[in-house]
Each structure stands twice: as C-alpha cells, then as structure tokens.
Amino acid sequence: MAERATLSSVAERAGTSRQTVSNVLNAPERVRPETRDRVRAAIEATGYRPHVAARQLRTRRSMNVGLRLMPLQDGINGSILDAFVHALTENAAHAGYRLVLFSAPDDDGEIAAYDELLETADLDAFVLTSTHHGDRRTRWLLDHGVAFATFGRPWSAGTDPRDSVHHWVDVDGRLGAAAATRHLRDLGHERIGFLGWPAGSGAGDERRAGWRDVLGAAAVLDEAVTDGVRQGSDAAARLLAAGATALVCASDSLALGAFHRTTAVVGFDDTPVAAAVGLSSVAQPVEAAAAHVVAMLARALGDPVPPVLPSTPDRHVLLEPRLVVRDEPVSLAHP
Amino acid sequence: MAERATLSSVAERAGTSRQTVSNVLNAPERVRPETRDRVRAAIEATGYRPHVAARQLRTRRSMNVGLRLMPLQDGINGSILDAFVHALTENAAHAGYRLVLFSAPDDDGEIAAYDELLETADLDAFVLTSTHHGDRRTRWLLDHGVAFATFGRPWSAGTDPRDSVHHWVDVDGRLGAAAATRHLRDLGHERIGFLGWPAGSGAGDERRAGWRDVLGAAAVLDEAVTDGVRQGSDAAARLLAAGATALVCASDSLALGAFHRTTAVVGFDDTPVAAAVGLSSVAQPVEAAAAHVVAMLARALGDPVPPVLPSTPDRHVLLEPRLVVRDEPVSLAHP
Numbered sequence: 001m002a003e004r005a006t007l008s009s010v011a012e013r014a015g016t017s018r019q020t021v022s023n024v025l026n027a028p029e030r031v032r033p034e035t036r037d038r039v040r041a042a043i044e045a046t047g048y049r050p051h052v053a054a055r056q057l058r059t060r061r062s063m064n065v066g067l068r069l070m071p072l073q074d075g076i077n078g079s080i081l082d083a084f085v086h087a088l089t090e091n092a093a094h095a096g097y098r099l100v101l102f103s104a105p106d107d108d109g110e111i112a113a114y115d116e117l118l119e120t121a122d123l124d125a126f127v128l129t130s131t132h133h134g135d136r137r138t139r140w141l142l143d144h145g146v147a148f149a150t151f152g153r154p155w156s157a158g159t160d161p162r163d164s165v166h167h168w169v170d171v172d173g174r175l176g177a178a179a180a181t182r183h184l185r186d187l188g189h190e191r192i193g194f195l196g197w198p199a200g201s202g203a204g205d206e207r208r209a210g211w212r213d214v215l216g217a218a219a220v221l222d223e224a225v226t227d228g229v230r231q232g233s234d235a236a237a238r239l240l241a242a243g244a245t246a247l248v249c250a251s252d253s254l255a256l257g258a259f260h261r262t263t264a265v266v267g268f269d270d271t272p273v274a275a276a277v278g279l280s281s282v283a284q285p286v287e288a289a290a291a292h293v294v295a296m297l298a299r300a301l302g303d304p305v306p307p308v309l310p311s312t313p314d315r316h317v318l319l320e321p322r323l324v325v326r327d328e329p330v331s332l333a334h335p
Numbered sequence: 336m337a338e339r340a341t342l343s344s345v346a347e348r349a350g351t352s353r354q355t356v357s358n359v360l361n362a363p364e365r366v367r368p369e370t371r372d373r374v375r376a377a378i379e380a381t382g383y384r385p386h387v388a389a390r391q392l393r394t395r396r397s398m399n400v401g402l403r404l405m406p407l408q409d410g411i412n413g414s415i416l417d418a419f420v421h422a423l424t425e426n427a428a429h430a431g432y433r434l435v436l437f438s439a440p441d442d443d444g445e446i447a448a449y450d451e452l453l454e455t456a457d458l459d460a461f462v463l464t465s466t467h468h469g470d471r472r473t474r475w476l477l478d479h480g481v482a483f484a485t486f487g488r489p490w491s492a493g494t495d496p497r498d499s500v501h502h503w504v505d506v507d508g509r510l511g512a513a514a515a516t517r518h519l520r521d522l523g524h525e526r527i528g529f530l531g532w533p534a535g536s537g538a539g540d541e542r543r544a545g546w547r548d549v550l551g552a553a554a555v556l557d558e559a560v561t562d563g564v565r566q567g568s569d570a571a572a573r574l575l576a577a578g579a580t581a582l583v584c585a586s587d588s589l590a591l592g593a594f595h596r597t598t599a600v601v602g603f604d605d606t607p608v609a610a611a612v613g614l615s616s617v618a619q620p621v622e623a624a625a626a627h628v629v630a631m632l633a634r635a636l637g638d639p640v641p642p643v644l645p646s647t648p649d650r651h652v653l654l655e656p657r658l659v660v661r662d663e664p665v666s667l668a669h670p
Contacts, residue, residue, distance in 0.1 A: 006447050006450035006451065007450050007451075007453075007454050008450050008479070018453075018454070022454060062456075063455070063456075064435070064456070069420070069421060069424045071421070072418060072421050074607065074610075075414065075418075075606070075607030075610070076607050076611065079410065079414070079417075079607070082414075082417040082420075083407060083410075085404070085417075085420075085436070086404060086406070086407050089404045089436045089437065089438045090438050093437065093438050098435050098436065098437055098452075098456060099435070099436040099437075100399070100433050100434070100435050100436075101420070101424045101433065101434040101435075101436060102424065102428065102433055102434075103424050103425050103428050112341050115341035115342050115343050116341065116342070117433075118342075118353075119342050119353070119357060120398070121397075121398075121399070121433060144343070229611070256611050271410070271607075272409065272410030272411050272414070272606075272607070272608055273607055273608050273611040275409075275410070276411065276564070276591050276608045276611060276612060277611060277612060
C-alpha cells in the first residue's frame with residue numbers, strides 16, 4: 001500500500017519532530033541550516049505536498065466553512081439534509097475546505113452563532129439551508145460582508161431585491177411536482193389530489209404550483225397540513241373521501257402516511273423510506289447541489305475551482321429533480 | 336424577542352468596529368483609553384459574555400473536534416451515524432466545542448487526515464466511529480498524544496492491551512440481540528434464526544453472541560451475509576426454508592429484506608425505515624453516547640464538564656440498548 005506522505009512521515013525520515021518540519025515550512029529562519037537541509041531533503045524524498053497548509057499559511061485563512069446542522073425531524077423528511085451534509089463534506093475537501101458544524105435553536109440563534117464563530121473560529125464562509133420568506137440570516141451575512149451560499153433560493157427576492165444578490169443553489173420543486181402529477185395522469189388517474197403544507201412555505205408553495213400547472217382547473221382536491229406521517233395518513237383519508245384516486249405529496253413523510261391508504265402516491269425527496277416501502281418519489285440532486293455550492297464559495301473567496309467541481313460561473317443555479325418510479329419495495333424488486 | 340448580545344451588538348452600541356471590540360478583549364493595550372472605556376461600558380450594558388472567545392484566547396486552543404463522516408450506505412444502516420452526528424453537534428456546543436467534519440476513503444486516509452488537520456486546523460481532539468479489530472487509527476492517535484474518544488469499543492483490546500487504554504463509549508449489542516431473541520421466544524417461536532454479517536466484525540459478532548446466549552444449543556439457524564436489503568431478503572428465504580419461523584437481524588437493512596417474507600423479524604438500530612414499515616428493532620441510545628463522548632473529551636482536555644453532560648468519570652462506558660416493539664407501521668398505529 002502506497003502511504004501518502006504526511007508531516008509525520010517527513011519528520012520521521014528527517015529524524016526531527018513534526019514541529020521542526022512545520023517550522024521549516026513556515027518560519028525557516030528559526031531552524032538551524034543543517035536541520036533545514038535535512039528536512040527539505042526528506043520533503044523531496046517523500047513527495048510531501050503541504051498544499052492546504054501552504055495556502056493557508058500564505059493567505060492566513062482558516063479554510064473552514066460553517067454550517068448549522070438542522071435538528072432531526074422524524075428521520076424521513078430531514079434525511080435530504082443529512083445527504084446534503086455528506087455531499088458537502090466530500091465536495092468541500094476537493095477545494096481544501098472543511099465543514100464546521102454548529103447547532104442553533106432558530107434563525108436568531110444561527111445569527112448569534114455566525115457572530116461568535118467569526119470571532120472565535122475565523123471561518124471563511126457559511127453554507128445555509130432551509131431558506132424561507134423574510135430570511136434575516138442572509139441579510140445579516142450580506143451586511144457583514146461574509147461569504148456564503150445557500151441551498152435553497154431566496155424566497156423573498158421578488159419583494160426585496162437585496163435578497164437576489166447572494167449565491168444560491170436550489171432544485172426546481174415545481175418541475176418535480178408537475179412530473180409527479182403527469183405520471184399519475186399517465187397511469188389513468190383523473191382526480192389527482194395534492195397533499196402539502198400550509199401556504200407560506202417557499203418550497204411547499206412551489207410544489208403545489210407544479211401540481212396546478214398540470215391540472216389547471218381540475219386542481220381542486222388540496223389538503224394543507226403540517227409535515228408528518230400521521231398528518232399525511234389523516235389528510236389522505238379526507239382527499240380519498242372527497243373523490244381523489246391518486247395523490248401528489250410535498251414530502252415523503254406525508255406520502256408514507258398516504259401510502260397505507262392507496263398506492264397511487266408520489267412523495268418528495270426520494271428518501272430511504274420511500275425505497276424501503278416501494279413509494280415513487282421526486283429525487284433532489286443533492287450531490288450536484290453540494291458541488292455547485294462549493295464552487296460558488298471558491299469563486300467568492302478567490303480560490304481556484306478544482307476541475308472536479310462545476311465550472312459554470314453562475315451565481316444562481318436551479319437544478320432539475322428526477323422522478324423515481326417504483327412498483328414494489330426494494331427488497332422485492334428483482335433485477 | 337430578547338436578542339442575545341454579540342460582538343456586533345457591542346460594537347454597534349459603542350460606535351466602533353467588531354475588530355476594536357475584539358482588541359479590547361484580547362489586546363487592550365492597542366486601543367486608546369477612551370475607546371476602551373466606551374467598549375467596556377457597552378459590554379457591561381449589553382451583558383455580552385465572551386465565554387468561548389475568552390477561554391479560547393486564554394488557552395490558545397481551537398476548541399475544534401474532528402470527525403470523519405463515514406460514506407452514506409443505503410440510507411438505512413448508516414442513519415444511526417447521522418443521528419450520532421446530530422447528537423454530537425448539540426452536545427459539543429454545551430462544552431464550547433465545534434465539530435469539524437472531514438471525509439476519507441479508508442482508515443489510512445483517515446490517519447493522513449488527522450496529520451493534516453493537526454497541522455492546519457489546530458484541532459483539539461478527534462471522535463472516531465466504526466471501530467473494528469486491529470484499528471490502526473486509535474494507535475496512531477495514542478502514539479501522537481492526541482486526545483480522542485471512540486463511539487465503539489476497542490475490539491482488539493483482548494489481544495492488544497494498548498487498545499484498552501483510550502476513552503470509548505459503546506452500546507451493548509449482545510444484550511440487545513438477546514432481548515430481541517427473548518421477545519420472539521415469548522411470542523411462541525421455537526426456531527429462531529439469526530441473520531447477520533460474516534464473522535470478524537466486532538459489533539456483528541456481539542449481536543450473534545446475544546442470540547446464542549438465549550438459544551444455547553438451539554442456536555443453529557445462522558446466515559452470514561454482507562449488509563443490504565436484497566441480501567437480507569435472500570438469506571431470510573434460506574432460513575425460512577430451513578425451518579426458522581422468526582428472525583433476529585444484525586441491521587435494519589437485513590431486517591427490511593426479511594420483513595417482506597415474514598413479519599416475525601427484529602432489526603437493529605431502530606431506523607426511520609423500521610418505524611415506517613412497522614418493524615420491531617433494537618434502539619441504540621445515541622444521544623447518551625454523544626453526551627458521554629463529549630464529557631470524556633472535556634475531562635481529557637482539562638475543560639470544565641458542564642452540568643448537562645454526564646458527570647461519571649469513567650473512561651469506558653457501555654450503554655444498554657432498548658427493544659422497540661411494533662405491531663404496525665407508524666402511520667396506521669393510532670394513539
């Protein structure tokens with residue numbers, strides 16, 4: 001196995017401490033010339049490349065990017081954000097960034113955390129998720145000149161033009177819900193209901209709009225409930241009683257509740273639970289979203305964008321979701 | 336809404352920049368006396384408490400704790416680690432630590448990342464997950480005098496006494512599998528099979544041992560397969576053909592596959608998928624595990640352990656799991 005050269009392997013080969021190797025790289029004047037030569041020979045021999053270290057020392061930057069980890073919900077609807085954290089960690093590494101997680105009870109707590117983290121952790125940038133109407137977090141970061149990008153578009157951009165200036169990546173949920181509605185119509189359903197969240201949620205309103213786009217005047221069977229499996233089950237019963245024969249849902253949590261009442265259901269986010277029970281669902285391309293977010297941050301920070309990341313210079317990226325159609329649970333679907 | 340005082344609110348009140356407030360706290364000699372007085376009055380008036388900042392400057396420590404985020408698997412078996420990351424982020428904040436995530440392809444990559452992170456990110460400690468036999472990661476950290484704790488016990492401690500010295504928290508999977516087996520026996524099953532992983536996995540072997548503890552000489556129906564829903568489905572078919580009427584499984588991924596062949600199945604980790612389909616499962620107390628890990632790190636680093644964290648001075652903690660019995664999917668179970 002070819003071991004990767006590290007500060008330790010250089011130190012071992014040169015017969016010095018890690019600190020001495022670090023000094024040769026950062027403060028060579030502190031090291032005796034013969035030790036310096038020995039360490040430099042060891043760096044050459046091992047092929048050690050202190051890229052991140054060197055860049056960091058040159059720029060005096062932390063290379064740390066902060067992200068508030070949202071609280072776990074029921075483990076269904078929130079799993080898309082965990083998948084995004086995985087993708088962000090991988091993609092951040094391509095650009096030499098590391099992800100610093102923090103928690104906060106609400107937006108004000110998140111803003112207070114920005115302030116504290118800028119002071120104590122010397123963060124270079126932030127990534128925000130779960131954007132919503134009247135989002136004070138993005139305004140605070142703009143006011144303070146902090147680099148950031150959001151996974152989720154600025155929902156108040158139409159009413160407050162300042163909201164439209166920042167970097168964002170989002171997935172077109174309206175397209176996704178429209179694809180789900182067309183799929184059910186193609187299966188022969190004429191009375192297709194929408195099971196979503198109360199009006200005012202940016203993402204939820206977009207998904208409802210996609211259902212309306214396809215059905216037009218026939219978009220009448222509409223239930224708005226808070227997210228959750230039981231809420232989905234109860235609202236699905238009402239929609240079916242009102243004559244619906246199929247349901248487009250704003251989340252897999254709602255869809256799972258509906259799925260025990262009828263299998264003509266499409267969920268949203270293609271969670272592991274959807275795969276487990278054989279539920280069709282709209283998948284968000286979180287891997288691509290994370291890659292765009294990191295590329296945007298790199299450009300904003302003046303860092304090179306590695307070839308593995310998207311090279312488009314767009315400040316705003318709206319990705320297309322993909323409908324995943326399932327006939328049966330993953331364990332029964334044979335290849 | 337009572338806003339929490341921050342560096343920015345102090346600066347605003349004092350009519351200075353955030354940097355000036357920071358200077359008053361850290362290098363007061365650089366600030367003109369009248370500005371210093373104004374900033375100090377603003378700190379007093381706003382009630383600003385620069386705890387973390389102050390401690391960090393006093394100790395010259397980053398307060399950053401590193402964690403390798405393991406790759407996403409099928410979204411079922413790995414979700415316990417995502418829940419642990421959530422719990423760790425919350426609990427780390429209680430002690431003033433932040434979690435720095437990184438990715439690595441394997442153990443050697445993780446060790447190289449330790450080296451690079453110690454050099455460039457000035458981490459105070461690491462948290463490790465997914466410990467296994469012959470784990471080189473813990474030895475490297477011991478050799479380099481780095482503070483760390485593992486979620487997962489040192490599986491080679493019996494053969495290499497050095498492995499037993501570090502801080503660890505684990506969950507007693509043997510107890511959990513025994514509880515699952517007794518539950519199925521209490522339901523009247525006499526031929527209970529075990530559906531687990533190939534021998535050599537520490538956690539998997541413990542779970543198999545718990546099944547054997549209860550069945551003794553009757554523990555004969557045993558399948559060992561790599562983790563996965565389809566593998567679980569296929570192996571369950573073989574166990575049922577061999578006469579098993581109920582199955583204890585080493586993971587919810589395996590159990591989900593088995594569940595479509597018989598409902599007399601108990602899984603492991605109590606994932607959202609188990610709740611969704613109505614599968615009984617053994618739950619790990621990840622919240623308590625994370626709290627113990629953070630308390631151990633605080634003691635190792637000489638930091639105060641806040642009252643919200645466990646005060647036991649143990650270096651090794653083995654927590655009890657809990658069997659969650661379900662009769663039907665969460666959406667159908669009415670309160």
